């Protein structure tokens with residue numbers, strides 16, 4: 001099969017390195033993990049041992065000291081090779097939150113241990129069942145009691161908790177009716193997952209459409225040390241937004257990786273599959289949706305590069321990160337549809353991996369931010385239309 005890549009691919013050496021690792025984990029590996037609803041332990045361990053999971057940790061703390069641009073390429077290549085970065089991308093977007101907003105002491109305590117693979121920082125707890133995307137209304141509260149924070153509330157859809165040692169948690173520390181702006185009074189904390197599960201945090205898995213380990217969390221007087229607050233009390237929403245922009249750019253890269261995977265597969269299949277005496281790919285009705293998806297993946301790729309460039313330069317990148325996520329999720333979904341459609345019945349056979357990748361890429365129209373909410377952000381924050389909420 002001929003690999004169809006971007007017309008403007010960069011970072012050849014980095015890509016070669018990650019492609020070499022991914023080659024040791026072929027489609028059959030990811031298919032079996034999916035069938036067993038298991039966690040790709042061996043794959044994530046290999047990524048950690050080779051240093052890919054510590055890309056964003058500064059060299060002074062034992063990491064590779066790379067930027068979001070490179071982290072995004074790592075995630076893209078995993079999906080491009082038929083894997084699913086969803087198993088491990090949390091470490092990338094959470095890392096920025098800790099590196100940028102953590103204290104020196106927190107950085108010294110955790111970063112070297114994360115870089116060595118001793119600890120995983122794969123989880124971020126934001127979403128709640130009763131408030132959903134309306135994040136500032138969240139109900140989970142943290143109350144300071146001496147040298148501890150006491151946490152009560154509930155979260156939902158919190159991923160990789162059972163495969164992570166640490167979680168970044170967003171909770172309200174000043175009640176909503178006592179703050180000037182609803183985005184104030186929220187704080188972020190570093191939670192030791194295993195300790196929390198022993199006293200005050202209950203984890204209930206949610207069986208879902210993809211093999212994405214995700215959970216409901218219940219906090220009942222969970223006590224965590226006061227020093228686990230990240231940054232300044234009450235500024236957590238601002239900090240979490242940095243992480244969310246990184247997350248959007250990374251997810252965009254994953255969708256782009258998926259998009260090229262779908263394009264490869266369907267170009268190869270449509271060139272070979274002969275029906276009515278000629279390859280199905282000779283029909284323009286088959287060619288055009290594939291070409292259209294490829295054009296959109298390429299456009300999304302450019303926007304993703306720009307989002308990462310701005311993020312790495314410390315520039316505001318909310319617009320680009322959101323638009324990249326929107327374009328990439330849409331493009332990969334269109335590529336997925338064309339790939340499934342033109343495989344005919346075979347698209348539904350698990351051994352082709354198309355149905356698995358189809359399910360995996362579909363998630364990104366909804367999470368980590370739904371398409372509608374990105375349109376709303378662009379309409380109101382960029383175009384200046386009247387606020388709807």
Ligand SMILES: Cc1cc2nc3c(=O)[nH]c(=O)nc-3n(C[C@H](O)[C@H](O)[C@H](O)COP(=O)(O)OP(=O)(O)OC[C@H]3O[C@@H](n4cnc5c(N)ncnc54)[C@H](O)[C@@H]3O)c2cc1C
Pocket residue numbers: 123124125126127131132133134156157158159160208212214363366367368369370371372373376388389
């Ligand atoms: C597999 C999976 C893993 C996840 N992992 C995590 C995680 O690790 N951590 C975490 O914090 N969260 C996680 N999430 C949660 C995810 O971020 C949310 O599901 C997503 O942000 C949408 O929120 P919601 O489900 O509450 O939808 P809601 O906010 O209830 O919205 C439902 C739908 O209504 C529409 N909608 C809502 N409001 C508006 C509006 N004002 N205008 C137009 N349309 C609107 C949107 O289309 C949206 O899709 C995960 C979700 C899934 C499915």
